[in-house]
Amino acid sequence: MKLSSQLVLSSLAVFVLTACSGGANQRRQAKDDFEYLNTPALEEWSVPADAQPQFYPNYQIPQGNYAGGVGKSVDIRPPQQVLELIPGARLERSDNGEVTLWLLRKDELDKVWQTVQDMVAENKISVENQTDSRIETGWVTWNSPDEDVEIGSRYEITRAEAANGRHGFKVSLIDWREGNQEKEVTHTNRERYNVFMTNLVTARYDQHVREEAQRKAQELVKHIPITMGKDRSGLPVIIARTQYNVLWQRVPDILPKLGFDIEERSQSQGTVTARYASPDDEFWNEIGVKPIDLSPGKYTFLLGDLGNRTSINITDSSGKPVEAEFLKSLAPVLAAVVKE
Structure with missing residues (x-):
């Protein structure tokens, strides 16, 4: 944590080290050229009228309209992983990049939710709206060597109580800013920065658990024959x-x-x-x-x-x-x- 509501990714265990060197663009983009973009479009296979075509399904290209980046817009950084710091927690990702962690017990979720509130307060992250089960943050600023500009994001963090008795919390990025300009967030960045925020919560929770275990251990030591x-x-x-x-x-x-x-x-x-x-x-x-x-x-x-x-x-x-x-x-x- 560098400043109030400003988070420095390189100082956290949630940041995956990269072997790339150079500027931010080189860390995100492939080093080779993009000559493949000049590849001619595929054409329909022409078969003589009296021929019987045989096709192997091994190399069949799936049909459909697929949207995604090409060339320099392709982000080659490895996907971020949620740190497994809460024993027994199960990860669930939605199609739009939201991250939900399902915990084993309600009392465990209570402690995690308290951790979220403490983290928001201690780092002076502004809160736009808050209830007993939902926090909508103001802008959180991230400093990362992988980005050309300072990144800002706003989050909705909610308690998730499932009908089958599961207890969890969900992190959802709701607004995105590059420098001082608000933009539409890409799917890759939505996933990436949802994981960053989730790992901040779980790392802080793990720290609290370790500190409590150490305190109890010290109490036990005082009564050792x-x-x-x-x-x-x-x-x-x-x-x-x-x-x-x-x-x-x-x-x-x-x-x-x-x-x-x-x-x-x-x-x-x-x-x-x-x-x-x-x-x-x-x-x-x-x-x-x-x-x-x-x-x-x-x-x-x-x-x-x-x-x-x-x-x-x-x-x-x-x-x-x-x-x-x-x-x-x-x-x-x-x-x-x-x-x-």
Whole structure:
């Protein structure tokens, strides 16, 4: 988002990268010439009166009146795809380019509809008309390197309640502007910019879901029992009674409070490399536990996924595991910091 009601496509995940270079026209048009436009018109096949024609249907040209661009008016950019960011949502496109996403539950649609209203308000997009189930926006400005001029569009976004119990929302482009001139929108642009707006909504919704999940994970971490135990090899380790992914979210917050300056992390390997410097006496007095006896230096925390539990072990700079007595002294410190 660049300015109020102005959206920059290149800064969004909804924008498909293109391998083309050069100006906007080169991104939209084929690089070869358009000599094919000079191809003579097809003529009726003339067959001698005594001949029996045989035709293969493989190459039969469909009959009908087809309208579409040719030459430089053909847009070669790949079609935009609606990002699958809402689990279980089903996409439906109409012949005129409208996009409808059908969701599994009404409460899910309620959250998406709230997301639409928040997005409109926070980005100061003007609203021409609004009801409980319909929003008609003012002009939304898009900046894209694929366009020669600044693009403006107006939308109608509606809640869609189907008779069979489906719940969805529909995005429909209702007005189009190139620069300061209002024009008739092409079918390609109608589809393209309906998808852009739909992806803005779904991306914002996905962001909210992730933030809420992270908040809940942090709440869960505050109530994690931490004790001494043994790993699958029978060696002493610290045991955090929570899932690996939940604990990993809090590692960047927990370790610095203990005096560890994190240098490297790898979630897939379960390793955190950090350099230790003991906190001052005030820290130990605040958490109410005995200071740990650990020399300054570089250490590696090894986190193991044990299903509904996570093991924690530590090695020094040479890769040698620290003493079991140190792990026993660290366990209550970790428990105290986690509760903060």
